[in-house]
Amino acid sequence: MGKQKKGLILLSGGQDSTTCLAWALQNFEEIEAICFDYGQRHSIELECAAKIAKFTKIPLTTIKLDLFPKENALTNSEIAIEHTDKLPTTFVPGRNLVFLNAAAIHAYSKGITDIITGVCQTDYSGYPDCRDEFIKSAEQTLSLAMDRQFKIHTPLLWLTKAETVKMMSELNALQLYEFTHTCYNGTRPACGTCPSCELRLKGFKEAGIKDLITYK
């Protein structure tokens, strides 16, 4: 891919979107970011997104959303985080399409057609809206909705977490991981035991690279 003009990245403040940001900074001439305050129990990630945007000197827009019923473990801290069944309790129905739609609305307004997101099918934990099939369909629907050809970039879609860490190393951007937040429980130091922490720790271990955040 040649260097693109301008892109909008969905920056959660987590490991994956921050890796995508490092990728985007190398592949686009200009990047801006968008993040979402949707009542997540780990809202600390919003502070992380702000720090990362500041450090990389990119504009960040925060969108407040009051759309998700408190019926899942990510928007209701009284529901236990369980990834044992096929569909984890942390699944927030409709979330990724809301995010992509809000990003596309912002992009339309700014004359941007390239949107970057860190969704990953390889370790998608059973979330249906992290699959390639969904992303392709969303790209088409958004383009039809606004009569503008959007392109959704998913640089991590087929990578394992270890490969994501290695990509970040090759991009010489590992230091950005210091600002990232992954733990679903929203604690600093991270809990180290929730499914999200486990996945992150496994990725670093397999990549043979040291994680820069601290764990309990």
Next chain:
Amino acid sequence: MGKQKKGLILLSGGQDSTTCLAWALQNFEEIEAICFDYGQRHSIELECAAKIAKFTKIPLTTIKLDLFPKENALTNSEIAIEHTDKLPTTFVPGRNLVFLNAAAIHAYSKGITDIITGVCQTDYSGYPDCRDEFIKSAEQTLSLAMDRQFKIHTPLLWLTKAETVKMMSELNALQLYEFTHTCYNGTRPACGTCPSCELRLKGFKEAGIKDLITYK
């Protein structure tokens, strides 16, 4: 179509969605409605939606959205309403997908898979998100996003405004039109001259049926 169990209707308080409601009440055993407060200049339609829901005894959920830049005539009353170009100034980019997505999230939570909307391609005024192609794509994307097979019903998609009025007459529900709001300028009596009023007046005239609302 046999009578379905339960459906969720996007009720704006306007003529089309109210006609869809009359249709849905005959085709579903149980109906509930959802409407959106998105900063529209004709927010009076929300009161109409509430009156219509009350009159027809269906539950109504209102969702507040703060997602649309004030760059169009529907969310910024300082922008003139113009339908001369291919894309009217009243186009709110991304709006219908946001509505359908929010409706699908609500439907998911309530165990509903049938969603009814009054979009119309026949007199779609150049809005890309009122086309059949968009609706079919959105149906697929929403189904993939939540791994649940949604069905989006569009009973008015290929009707002219006159045919919509005739449908309402055949459904013996013309009296519901008294509560509806159509005027983009948000005035009561309606202005009678905005593109929305013009379309409504033309429809009634062609159908040979008297409109129940008053005009200036």
